[in-house]
Amino acid sequence: MPNLPKKVRSKKLSSRVDLTAMVSVSFLLIIFFMVVGELSKGKAMALSLPEKYENGWHHWGCGSGSNERTITVLLDENNKIITYTGFLFNPRKAPKEINYGQNGIRKELFNQKKAILEYSTALGKPKNGPIVIIKPSKKSNFKNLVDILDEMAIINIETYAIVNEFTTEESQLLASK
Template sequence: MASIDTGGGDSHKKGPGVKKAKKLSTRVDMTPMVDLGFLLITFFIFTATMSSPVGMDLNMPKDTNKDEEQTKAKQSGALTVMLGKDNNVYYYEGELAPDGSNFKQTTFKGIRDEIIRKRKEVIAAYTGNAACEEKAREKGKDPRKSCEDEDFIVVIKPTANATYKNTVDILDEMTINNVRRFAMVKIADTEKELVEATEGK
């Protein structure tokens, strides 16, 4: 509430001369505003919905020992990516060499370049896939574009020292680079040994 203080006294001096205007001072009482502020804060606290932890849904393949139920992938089109500690990324193409000569270390920026390069390599080597192209035609899609990278697959293998963020980041790379076939599987003992040896554990 605002109030005006007229200051009291005469509005002008007696006698001849120019009349002086009254000096007015305005004072605003902020007490009601403070009460309103606390009332609004209390209202929003009690009506706000507490945010629940949000998890990421990840569809994992079913464990099976039957050959007919396992997903087949050409070794020539496979890129295996392993996630280590301290944001380290390791990879190899095709099958891991017995001496580990094709086992390499890189960064997340580097692995993106490798994914792009490998995908282009697989597309360039595409010679046709009758079954895949027939399915694409049935769905009204371009047969070649739908099947040219069919043999390209990224196998993701996080180690025990990999962070949740690293796992999410590598899955994001699959979307960014339009990788349609990828799988997250358990790291093999030989691969784990190579990672630990590289990290000096």
């Protein structure tokens, strides 16, 4: 018999699909969207602002002790700080100009905090610390605001707010000093 060519059969390819890579990609996508979802959630900080009245800001209500607990810090150009305790129309401690640093605003705020905590303890409210209102003028620089916020952290003053509106009396006070 003559040599007949053998029939060449084609190799049958496996019809199975390997999904290993698809599973890896799916897990990566799930992890990615979980992380993005967690990072996109808003992080909010509780902020309490004083109530407003017609001539400017009314410092944290008229409750007992609010006049004694309120310290206002006015920031102006050339590293100038003016601070007073209570309301400007009836201050517990008269406005005075203070410098930045350990022997300036830090010492003043530390002494004020100590006095306010003693006063609050005498009233039977030992956790009522000072309320500091920081008012940077349009002429003050960002470094001064950061410095005063650092002082709040160093002295451990828990309740403070940044307010950008000045009363006419405060504007006159900054202009005069």
